[in-house]
Amino acid sequence: MSVGVGNRAALTWVVNISVIVLVAAWTLPTFGILVSSLRDKDQLAITGWWTSLTSSERNLPAQRAPAPAEAVQDGDVWVLSGELFEGEGGKASSFGISSRAPQAFEPGETTELRDGGMLTVDETGGYRIEYSKQPEGTRGQRIFVTGVEPPRFTFDNYRQVLFASGLAQSFINTLTVTIPATIIPILIAAYAAYALAWMEFPGRALLLAVIVGLLVVPLQMSLIPILKLYTDLDIGKSYIGIWLAHTGFGLPLAVYLLRNYMAGLPREIMESARVDGASDFDIFRKIILPLSFPALASFAIFQFLWVWNDLLVATVFLGNNEEQLVLTGRLRELLGSRGGNWEILTASAFVSIIVPICVFFGLQRYLVRGLLAGSVKGG
Numbered sequence: 001m002s003v004g005v006g007n008r009a010a011l012t013w014v015v016n017i018s019v020i021v022l023v024a025a026w027t028l029p030t031f032g033i034l035v036s037s038l039r040d041k042d043q044l045a046i047t048g049w050w051t052s053l054t055s056s057e058r059n060l061p062a063q064r065a066p067a068p069a070e071a072v073q074d075g076d077v078w079v080l081s082g083e084l085f086e087g088e089g090g091k092a093s094s095f096g097i098s099s100r101a102p103q104a105f106e107p108g109e110t111t112e113l114r115d116g117g118m119l120t121v122d123e124t125g126g127y128r129i130e131y132s133k134q135p136e137g138t139r140g141q142r143i144f145v146t147g148v149e150p151p152r153f154t155f156d157n158y159r160q161v162l163f164a165s166g167l168a169q170s171f172i173n174t175l176t177v178t179i180p181a182t183i184i185p186i187l188i189a190a191y192a193a194y195a196l197a198w199m200e201f202p203g204r205a206l207l208l209a210v211i212v213g214l215l216v217v218p219l220q221m222s223l224i225p226i227l228k229l230y231t232d233l234d235i236g237k238s239y240i241g242i243w244l245a246h247t248g249f250g251l252p253l254a255v256y257l258l259r260n261y262m263a264g265l266p267r268e269i270m271e272s273a274r275v276d277g278a279s280d281f282d283i284f285r286k287i288i289l290p291l292s293f294p295a296l297a298s299f300a301i302f303q304f305l306w307v308w309n310d311l312l313v314a315t316v317f318l319g320n321n322e323e324q325l326v327l328t329g330r331l332r333e334l335l336g337s338r339g340g341n342w343e344i345l346t347a348s349a350f351v352s353i354i355v356p357i358c359v360f361f362g363l364q365r366y367l368v369r370g371l372l373a374g375s376v377k378g379g
Helices: 002-037 041-046 156-162 167-198 204-214 219-233 239-263 267-275 280-291 293-308 312-318 327-334 342-352 354-372
Strands: 056-059 072-074 077-083 091-096 110-112 118-121 126-131 142-149
Touching (some): 118 142, 167 239, 267 280
Antiparallel strands (some): 056 142, 118 126
16 A cells, blocks of 8 residues: 555656646746847847846947048047947957957057057947047048947837738738638537537448548648639638638547547436437537537637648738738748848747737636546546
8 A cells, every 4th residue: 555655656746847847848938039029139149048137248340430530639649539339338348450350459458550540449348549640541440349238128129020011900810810710610510529429320430530530631732732722713812712721621620629528428418308309409509519618619729829820821822912911921021031030030929929828818727628528438
């Protein structure tokens, strides 16, 4: 008996540790994206989010001092002076006068320039060029500086995303695609699941096996044939076409999930209803649907998240025209042709998940019950 208790305690520890690891594996990257979305884009480009609370060192863009001819006399010398950090704060860790050696000198050192001037850069980023005689020339000296900057956070990334041209229209377009593409497969799958669970007809087992097999078929295989069919039917590049496409892609999972749930409902309830004279439609509408709400909500969450975050299917069946461009397509355009604007990418991620998060937390209490339904049956 004691061995059993000991094993159970050890298993509990294993389960708890596994849950903590899984939660951390999902939470830490999300937290990192959130921190990155609030960071200055220049610091984000060179350091990771885990360094966001510490100062960062980076090579600032080369700056050109005023032309030597603009030097002002100060006693026996002519002087040019200015600031390299442009009011951003920070400290200079090194500087240089050539792109080949941008970190050649320490702050406070003095180096001779080609035109005879003497350049000094202090730790605050201020520079001073002194000439022993009045200089001539119209081309200023380039100065390279490596700065240690304090952490900077900003909402400019979110402003750029939220106030992007056409974003509101893309948000409406995404809702127009997602809501019907979530509701339609639920309506169809609920009827099919009831028939597969409680109605006897030839080929029922084979039909269920085909539906399960469709779960593993890559949807990419069917995109071109379906688009060609839509073009022949004159519904290509339309909302009707993408609604039907998402319905077809979502039906196998919906039918499988709902069928398992409905098959686990007590048989006595259905038999009592039939004794009272209820038809299959009455049983489905008055008994099955209310009892199956956890499974319906579970699938609704999955389908909504899938359609809301979809880009491939929307691009194929709607295209990239401005009137029908969905949110994921609009955010992709903000990234530019090279996709290197990390500050836009991270801010876009959180802008795009606002609605899915609301849907998830609104229905999450039904999620586990719906997923586990039918997995265990009493004797």
